[in-house]
Structure formats: structure tokens, C-alpha cells
Amino acid sequence: MPHRLPVKTCMKRLSLAAGALLLSACVTSVVSPEMEQEAGAAMSQQVADQIGLYDDPALQRYLDTVGQRLVQALGETPYQFRFDIVDQFEPNAFATPGGYIYVSRGLLAQTNSEAELAGVLAHEISHVTQRHHVRQAGRAIGTGLLTLPGRAVGVVSEDLGNMINSPIEFAGNVYLSSYSRGQESEADQVGMRLAARAGYEPVALASALEGIERSVFLLTGEQHEKNYLDSHPTTPQRVADINNLASQLQPTITPPLADRTQFLGYLDGLWWGQQNPQQGVFRGQRFLSADMNFAVDFPSAWETLNTPRFVGAMEPEQGAYLALGSNAGEFSPEGYAAALVTRMRERAGLSPDVSRAFTLQGWPAHLVRYDDTSGEEAISLFYVFLQTPQQSFTFMGMGLAHFQGALRAAVMSMRPLTDQERNGTGGSRLRVATMQPGESLASFAGRVNTTWSPDLLAAINGVTTQYRGNGELMKYARTERYQPRE
Structure with a gap:
């Protein structure tokens, strides 16, 4: 669930930055490490906005310390590596250009030693150092713009853009899925040598992969369609190659930063499952946030989405959208409404059909509604700005006119949690x-x-x-x- 509603999408700069990297191998020298860093920074923003970073400072510091131990073993490198935990249940790890390395909470839960974790991190570091992002034939990231007609769409798309333009197709999966078998094999070999130089048992990569494969097999009935093994398959040949190379390496094993007891202590308390209560949870079509003390009901059969910036829903035929996000709180509901009315008038030439203050479950609120008939089909647009004791919110609903009742019902359903819901x-x-x-x-x-x-x-x-x-x-x-x- 968001802490602030964005006013513009990062998709344009992400596409430009990623596009600079999607080159054939014959021109890789054209792409500098600085360009890779720029692309990685853009992607890192999307990762934070779309997937979210997991909130566990102690575990995060430990992950980064293990990663930096591996980086030290690299020697000279033009990349500034950083390591983060993504709030994703599926076991996953991925790297973006420039040295941004991500490990999911689901993968961390399934590792059993620092050496296994180091093996995974060293593999991802090697994708960066071998410049696999530059050499791969990548795919476009994101989908089309809003398809609803009318002048209001251009204004509203700034607010809805991140959610609508970037559905649940994680950036990490896009990049990982396009690695070739040769690149995966190279990352295994380079990563294992790196882990050995850092003082870890290189064969631990194989045990990590085999453990993930076992658990994923048992969890396939719990929506584990996408995971680390989609892009890093644990084939018998791959395991054999890892074991063969490990037998040839003679690392000087140094004590880990955390022994098994300490390692498991870092994992103790990790949220396990598709939903992390820190970000709010869906119970059917009802979204509940204990931290912000509210519940909201989205229309039946609509596709729901919970990201760090938005919680929302989309009508199956994309005829209507809903998005709820929190504001910085620098204005009252009336102040936010006045700013919207001015912006809509200046940019779309539209005046509101309704603009009025009211109370929603005792909270001060302001409704702004537009009925836009400038396109081929009429659309309805609701904005509700409200202030709860915990947070300032904006709730948007936009869709074809016949969805007006469903949009209004969802917007007006927002209320404090009951004790049972809490x-x-x-x-x-x-x-x-x-x-x-x-x-x-x-x-x-x-x-x-x-x-x-x-x-x-x-x-x-x-x-x-x-x-x-x-x-x-x-x-x-x-x-x-x-x-x-x-």
C-alpha cells in the first residue's frame, strides 16, 4: 500500500534507459557502465514502485554485508553494487544493469546457509559484470496507455499511470527470462569462482537451487507459477556442471558472517505467503490495512492489485479503473480538490459536474465528479479526497458511464476497520x-x-x-x- 500517490509515471524514463541497453552483442562497447548505471537506477525505481522492498532493517543490513563481501573479492569494478530484499513470495533473484541486486523474501526463506545465499548473490553479480543485460535481446516493458476515451484521460493517466501501465509483470522476470543458456552457464561459472574467492563453498549454489526446486514442486498448488527456476532452471546437466566445477576449485573457506544459528535468527519473523500484512491484505475483494486502519470493497470479479504506491482494481474488459493512494498531506481535502479542478480546467477544458465537501464515515472528504462526453463513449470520473486520523488519501474511479454505480459504491465503501477485521x-x-x-x-x-x-x-x-x-x-x-x- 502506498505512502504517497505519484503524479507521474516512471515508465518513459525506464523505457528510454532500458532501450539503450537492448543492443546486439556486436555493439556492446557502445554502452558504457555509466549508461548501465542510469538504466539500473530507473529500473530500481520501478522495482520499488511495482514490487516493493521488504521492511526488515536487520535482515537488509545482513544481506548487503554478504553482498559487499563478494564485491570485495571482485577487485576493480566500475559498478556500485547494492543489495535489497523485494517483497515477493515467489523464490526469485535478479539483477538490473549497473549493479542493483535483488533477492525475494520467498527465496531467503528457502536458503539454509550463508554459503547458499552467497552462491545466489555471486551468480547475479556475475550477470552484471559479464554485461549480460547489454547482450540480451530484451523485450518491451509495460503495456499500453489507458484506452478509455475523453479529454480527462490525459490528466488522470498521470495519477493512474504506474498501476495501469505496469501490471504484475515484474521487471526482474522480464530481464531474467531473456538470458540465454550460455549466459546462465557463464554466470554459474563466474559466480562460483567469485564465491570461492570470497571464502564460500562454491558447491552451495547447487544445494540452494535443488532446495528451491523441491519446495516449488510442493507449492505449485499455491500460485507459484513464476519463480527463480523459470529463468534459472535446475536441470540435471546444470547441477552436474556446478558439481564438476566445484570439484576443481580449492577455496580457502573463511568463517561466515553468520553461523547457522545466527543465519536462521535473521530469517526468524519473515512473513511467508503471497500477502505481506505490512502492505495490507485482500480478503476476497475487500482490502484491509491495519496500519492505516481502513477497509475498502472493490467490485466483484474485478482484478485487484496491491503495490507500494496503489491499491486498486480493474474491470476485466478494462472499461473501468479504481485506485487508492495516500497523499503527502500538505493540503486539506478541499485544497486537493481545488488543485484538481484547476488542473482539469486548464489541461482538458472541463469543469466538474459535482464538487462538494462531505463526510465519509466521519472523516472530512471532498468529492469531485466529471461526466466526460468528449469521446466516443461517455465516461464517469470520481475523485474523493479524504483525511483520516492516520493519513490523507485520494481515491480515484474512472470508467464508462454504465460503471458509475460500481465506481461510486467502491469509493464510498471506505471505512475504519472493525475489531474482527483488524x-x-x-x-x-x-x-x-x-x-x-x-x-x-x-x-x-x-x-x-x-x-x-x-x-x-x-x-x-x-x-x-x-x-x-x-x-x-x-x-x-x-x-x-x-x-x-x-
Whole structure:
């Protein structure tokens, strides 16, 4: 859920920056590291806006420290590497040009050692240093502009642009999916040598990939259509190649920054599942935000979307759109409404059909409505600016005239959470507990009341299904209530 509603899209600068890189191999020398850095910075903004960064400062610092240890082993490099956690359940890792490296919370949950994590990071670093982004034949990012008619569309698209132009097709997937087999093999080899120079066991990359493959297989019924293995397939040949190269390397193993106990301590508390309550959750078509204390109902069967900047919905035939975002709060609802009316009059020559102050669930609000008949079909446009005790919001609804009732109902459904709803904004969270000597996975699962099956426990902890405890820590997930942030 957003902290501020953007007024313009980053898609244009992203397309320009990415376009500079989508060149054939014969002209890679034309693209400088500075150009790659510019493209990476543009993509990093899209990653933050579209996927979101996971909020866990301690885990983030640890990830960056491991990454920088690998960077130090590179020696001279023109790239300024940074490492971030993306708020994505699917196990995923990707690199953008210029040295921006991302690992999903879903992948972190499935790693079992610092060496495994280092193997994944070294692989992504190698995509950057080998300049695979420059050599690949990339694909366009984003979709078309709003297709609704009328003069108001050009004005409103500045507010809706990020959500409408960039549906859930993550930037990382676009880039990863276009790596060739040769580039993947090269990143394996270069990355393993880098991990070895940094003091890690290079064969750990294979165990990380095999562990992810096991868990993804068990989770395929839970919407794991897109994951790290789509672009980094763990084929028998790839595993054999990794093991063969690892046998030839003789790294000087140095102590990790975190032993297994410390490593699992960093993962303890990680939110597990498609929805992260920190960003609000959907329960059917109802969106609930415990931190901002509101609920809103989107129309039945509309496609919903929750990004760091927007929560919204789209009519299946793209005949109507809804978007809710938070403002900086520098104006009152009347102030935001006056600014919109002026902007719409100057840029589209339109005056509002309705502009009035009202209260919505006791919150001060202002409605501005336009009925735009300048196109082939009439459209209705609702803006509601409101101020709750927690935040200033803008709620927009735009669509063909016959959707006016659905748009109005959704906008007017926004209200404070009930106590029952507030208690229902939690989810599944990764925890760590000691497995007793001789204890089976089934017994451990029952004792800690986990949502994972014994088979999934085995896969995510990197052990066999017949494993018996030896007094060590094991990861599991359990359902927990979400405690709103202060």
C-alpha cells in the first residue's frame, strides 16, 4: 500500500534507459557502465514502485554485508553494487544493469546457509559484470496507455499511470527470462569462482537451487507459477556442471558472517505467503490495512492489485479503473480538490459536474465528479479526497458511464476497520524452533503447530523426509496476528 500517490509515471524514463541497453552483442562497447548505471537506477525505481522492498532493517543490513563481501573479492569494478530484499513470495533473484541486486523474501526463506545465499548473490553479480543485460535481446516493458476515451484521460493517466501501465509483470522476470543458456552457464561459472574467492563453498549454489526446486514442486498448488527456476532452471546437466566445477576449485573457506544459528535468527519473523500484512491484505475483494486502519470493497470479479504506491482494481474488459493512494498531506481535502479542478480546467477544458465537501464515515472528504462526453463513449470520473486520523488519501474511479454505480459504491465503501477485521489482517510467518533429538518431522510439525507439511518442512530445511532431529534449529511457518506499526 502506498505512502504517497505519484503524479507521474516512471515508465518513459525506464523505457528510454532500458532501450539503450537492448543492443546486439556486436555493439556492446557502445554502452558504457555509466549508461548501465542510469538504466539500473530507473529500473530500481520501478522495482520499488511495482514490487516493493521488504521492511526488515536487520535482515537488509545482513544481506548487503554478504553482498559487499563478494564485491570485495571482485577487485576493480566500475559498478556500485547494492543489495535489497523485494517483497515477493515467489523464490526469485535478479539483477538490473549497473549493479542493483535483488533477492525475494520467498527465496531467503528457502536458503539454509550463508554459503547458499552467497552462491545466489555471486551468480547475479556475475550477470552484471559479464554485461549480460547489454547482450540480451530484451523485450518491451509495460503495456499500453489507458484506452478509455475523453479529454480527462490525459490528466488522470498521470495519477493512474504506474498501476495501469505496469501490471504484475515484474521487471526482474522480464530481464531474467531473456538470458540465454550460455549466459546462465557463464554466470554459474563466474559466480562460483567469485564465491570461492570470497571464502564460500562454491558447491552451495547447487544445494540452494535443488532446495528451491523441491519446495516449488510442493507449492505449485499455491500460485507459484513464476519463480527463480523459470529463468534459472535446475536441470540435471546444470547441477552436474556446478558439481564438476566445484570439484576443481580449492577455496580457502573463511568463517561466515553468520553461523547457522545466527543465519536462521535473521530469517526468524519473515512473513511467508503471497500477502505481506505490512502492505495490507485482500480478503476476497475487500482490502484491509491495519496500519492505516481502513477497509475498502472493490467490485466483484474485478482484478485487484496491491503495490507500494496503489491499491486498486480493474474491470476485466478494462472499461473501468479504481485506485487508492495516500497523499503527502500538505493540503486539506478541499485544497486537493481545488488543485484538481484547476488542473482539469486548464489541461482538458472541463469543469466538474459535482464538487462538494462531505463526510465519509466521519472523516472530512471532498468529492469531485466529471461526466466526460468528449469521446466516443461517455465516461464517469470520481475523485474523493479524504483525511483520516492516520493519513490523507485520494481515491480515484474512472470508467464508462454504465460503471458509475460500481465506481461510486467502491469509493464510498471506505471505512475504519472493525475489531474482527483488524484481528484478521495477519498471515503466515516464518519461525525457528529446536528439533528434539530423535524427533520426526511429523512430530515436530504437530508440536510447533506449523502450516507446513512434513514434506515441505524437509524441503525448506534442506533435509530428507526421513530426517530425525539432533537438537538443531529448524524453520517452520505458523499463522500469526499482525501488530500494526506505531
